Amino acid sequence: MLQTNTRMATSDRGSLARRGVLVISAVLTLVGAFWIGRSFLVDGKLHFGNPTPEGLGLLDDDMPDPEPRQVRAEVTRVRGNPVVRAGDKCEFLIERRQRERDGFYCNAQVVCGGRLLFGGPDRGFFACKLFDDARRDVVGTDPSTTSADKDAAFHINTREGVMRIWDDERGELGEFNVEAEILSIQ
Numbered sequence: 001m002l003q004t005n006t007r008m009a010t011s012d013r014g015s016l017a018r019r020g021v022l023v024i025s026a027v028l029t030l031v032g033a034f035w036i037g038r039s040f041l042v043d044g045k046l047h048f049g050n051p052t053p054e055g056l057g058l059l060d061d062d063m064p065d066p067e068p069r070q071v072r073a074e075v076t077r078v079r080g081n082p083v084v085r086a087g088d089k090c091e092f093l094i095e096r097r098q099r100e101r102d103g104f105y106c107n108a109q110v111v112c113g114g115r116l117l118f119g120g121p122d123r124g125f126f127a128c129k130l131f132d133d134a135r136r137d138v139v140g141t142d143p144s145t146t147s148a149d150k151d152a153a154f155h156i157n158t159r160e161g162v163m164r165i166w167d168d169e170r171g172e173l174g175e176f177n178v179e180a181e182i183l184s185i186q
Contacts, residue, residue: 004143015041068095069136071156073163073180080166088113090163090180094138095155096130099175106130106140110165112156116164117178118142123151131159146171158185 068097090112098104106128109119118124128140137158145153145168152167166177 043154067136068093069130069138070186071108071138071158071163072183072185073112074179074183075180077179078176079178081174082177083115083117083173084113090117092119094128094130094140097125106138108154108156110163112165112178112180115173117176118154119172120151120153123149124154126154128156135159138185156182158182 007106011153023143054068061182070093075086075088075090076085078084092110094106094108096104097107105125107119107124108126109124110117126140126142127152128138131137131139135158140155141156142149142151142154145166147168147170151171152165152171155164156162160181161179163182164178165180167173169175
């Protein structure tokens with residue numbers, strides 16, 4: 001009889017431990033789902049993909065960015081649809097665009113070899129960090145291609161001297177991947 005009671009007590013403890021693990025897992029799942037869902041809220045509005053110009057205003061009461069960065073680069077590698085060639089030059093401005101509230105996004109209309117590779121009307125927005133040192137560096141990324149946000153994906157890091165633009169088959173120029181070396185930023 002004593003062995004039976006011991007087995008029952010051990011079984012009850014194991015069952016209780018399993019239930020505790022399930023409850024903790026359920027709570028952690030709900031907390032994780034809350035934080036993931038909250039990441040889609042920007043300025044109190046639900047957003048998927050890149051920000052759009054709706055709700056984005058220019059700095060200083062719709063005045064142009066007083067000091068946009070002028071970037072020059074040279075294409076070093078092209079894969080996919082040959083929209084540009086290695087050696088083609090890229091020139092474009094990176095402008096800061098303020099959100100309705102705190103914070104800002106950058107906008108660029110990247111032209112390489114005479115072809116618009118990133119940007120377009122109401123496009124070309126990306127999350128960025130601007131450095132106000134003497135070099136005026138920019139680090140930023142738009143990881144979404146045309147199928148997700150209506151323009152190519154873009155990455156720039158002037159501190160490391162690199163830029164990359166890529167798109168999927170739904171883009172106006174088809175699927176491509178262009179890498180470039182930053183020559184200067186002013």
